[in-house]
Amino acid sequence: MTASGMVAALHLPPLPTIGEIIKLFRLRANKQLSQNFLLDLKLADKIVRQAGNLKDAHVCEVGPGPGGITRSILNANVAQLLLVEKDTRFIPGLQMLSEAAPGKVCIVHGDVLTYRMNRAFPEHLRKMWQDDPPNIHIIGNLPFSVSTPLIIKWLENVSNRDGPFIYGRTQMTLTFQKEVGERLIASTGSKQRSRLSIMSQHLCTVQNCFVIPGHAFIPKPKVDVAVVRFTPLVEPKILQPFKLVEKVVRSVFHFRRKFCWRGVGILFPEADRLKKTEQMMQTADVDPTLRPTQLTMLHFKGLCDAYRKMCDEDSSLFAYNYRDELKEKMRSKRDRHLKQLEEED
Ligand code: SAM
Numbered sequence: 001m002t003a004s005g006m007v008a009a010l011h012l013p014p015l016p017t018i019g020e021i022i023k024l025f026r027l028r029a030n031k032q033l034s035q036n037f038l039l040d041l042k043l044a045d046k047i048v049r050q051a052g053n054l055k056d057a058h059v060c061e062v063g064p065g066p067g068g069i070t071r072s073i074l075n076a077n078v079a080q081l082l083l084v085e086k087d088t089r090f091i092p093g094l095q096m097l098s099e100a101a102p103g104k105v106c107i108v109h110g111d112v113l114t115y116r117m118n119r120a121f122p123e124h125l126r127k128m129w130q131d132d133p134p135n136i137h138i139i140g141n142l143p144f145s146v147s148t149p150l151i152i153k154w155l156e157n158v159s160n161r162d163g164p165f166i167y168g169r170t171q172m173t174l175t176f177q178k179e180v181g182e183r184l185i186a187s188t189g190s191k192q193r194s195r196l197s198i199m200s201q202h203l204c205t206v207q208n209c210f211v212i213p214g215h216a217f218i219p220k221p222k223v224d225v226a227v228v229r230f231t232p233l234v235e236p237k238i239l240q241p242f243k244l245v246e247k248v249v250r251s252v253f254h255f256r257r258k259f260c261w262r263g264v265g266i267l268f269p270e271a272d273r274l275k276k277t278e279q280m281m282q283t284a285d286v287d288p289t290l291r292p293t294q295l296t297m298l299h300f301k302g303l304c305d306a307y308r309k310m311c312d313e314d315s316s317l318f319a320y321n322y323r324d325e326l327k328e329k330m331r332s333k334r335d336r337h338l339k340q341l342e343e344e345d
Contacts, residue, residue, distance in 0.1 A: 015096070043216055046227075047212075058080045058135060058137075062150075062174075063140050067094055080105075113149065118163055118164070125167055126168060134170060140175070147176050151172075151174065152199065173227065175225050178211055180196065181227075184201075199249060212225040256292050256293065257291065260292050260295060266322035
């Protein structure tokens with residue numbers, strides 16, 4: 001028996017295996033919801049170990065499903081475990097786990113994308129932002145279609161210090177498709193460097209802990225899975241509002257293979273695009289012929305600060321949207337064409 005297996009036997013009373021739970025409650029994975037279950041409790045223990053020492057911690061597990069990771073969290077001797085699960089079919093199995101750890105588990109049947117976490121934990125756990133992180137952890141193996149929008153939402157919460165970060169620098173251990181994990185940690189010059197790399201690394205220390213092969217899950221997903229740990233930074237690398245940073249970074253990577261000035265250009269209306277782009281590149285002191293993947297965090301900071309200055313000088317600038325301008329151009333082109341056809345008839 002492994003060390004983790006022994007701990008399991010010590011803390012939870014004998015329970016059906018996850019496989020038995022799946023059979024007992026007829027929990028066939030819903031492929032449309034990208035449900036892939038982890039049945040190997042050693043791997044579940046390994047995921048949970050990445051979160052650090054959870055003794056007496058308050059943990060929120062998102063998407064517990066049949067409860068493999070849930071058992072590992074309970075075995076880590078946590079004080080409280082909050083489970084947020086969207087699919088009703090899993091609730092009875094989770095209740096069974098809850099009964100095995102009396103007083104420790106709270107089950108929320110809901111959607112983690114809309115669940116408000118700013119009241120999820122006791123007030124006394126709150127820490128100052130500059131202090132060590134609070135003894136609160138978020139852990140989850142969610143469908144990939146949920147984990148990426150969720151991390152973007154939580155990064156915005158980190159930036160605003162709200163949601164789960166109202167308690168301080170709450171740490172998160174989450175799974176992603178392996179390629180997304182690579183983007184999250186990608187450094188300057190790497191092929192995987194992308195919007196996600198800048199958005200996550202400017203706000204958090206991001207650690208790609210390990211990769212779980214797809215065949216460890218049932219049913220087997222087409223891709224491998226990365227376990228990634230996030231710890232919010234005391235001081236973000238870019239001191240600008242989240243939406244502004246996101247707009248600049250998204251624009252820069254819009255033409256990821258071109259020189260970076262091309263992406264910067266789409267922050268400005270066509271009429272004075274060239275002039276404003278040149279002004280922004282000069283203020284930011286960034287070489288316009290660098291490719292987006294070659295830009296450092298300091299370059300992005302310079303670009304965001306320069307764009308902020310220009311937005312402060314021109315109050316209509318931030319609302320400008322390149323896609324809307326493109327759509328409008330296409331519409332008027334189509335209208336002109338239709339008018340021409342009518343005149344020819
Ligand atoms: N954590 C379990 C495991 O590792 O075996 C289940 C993993 S399965 C990939 C994802 C789980 O997240 C499912 O139980 C699914 O119902 C749940 N889920 C999906 N979307 C969700 C959402 N928006 N909010 C809460 N739970 C969600």
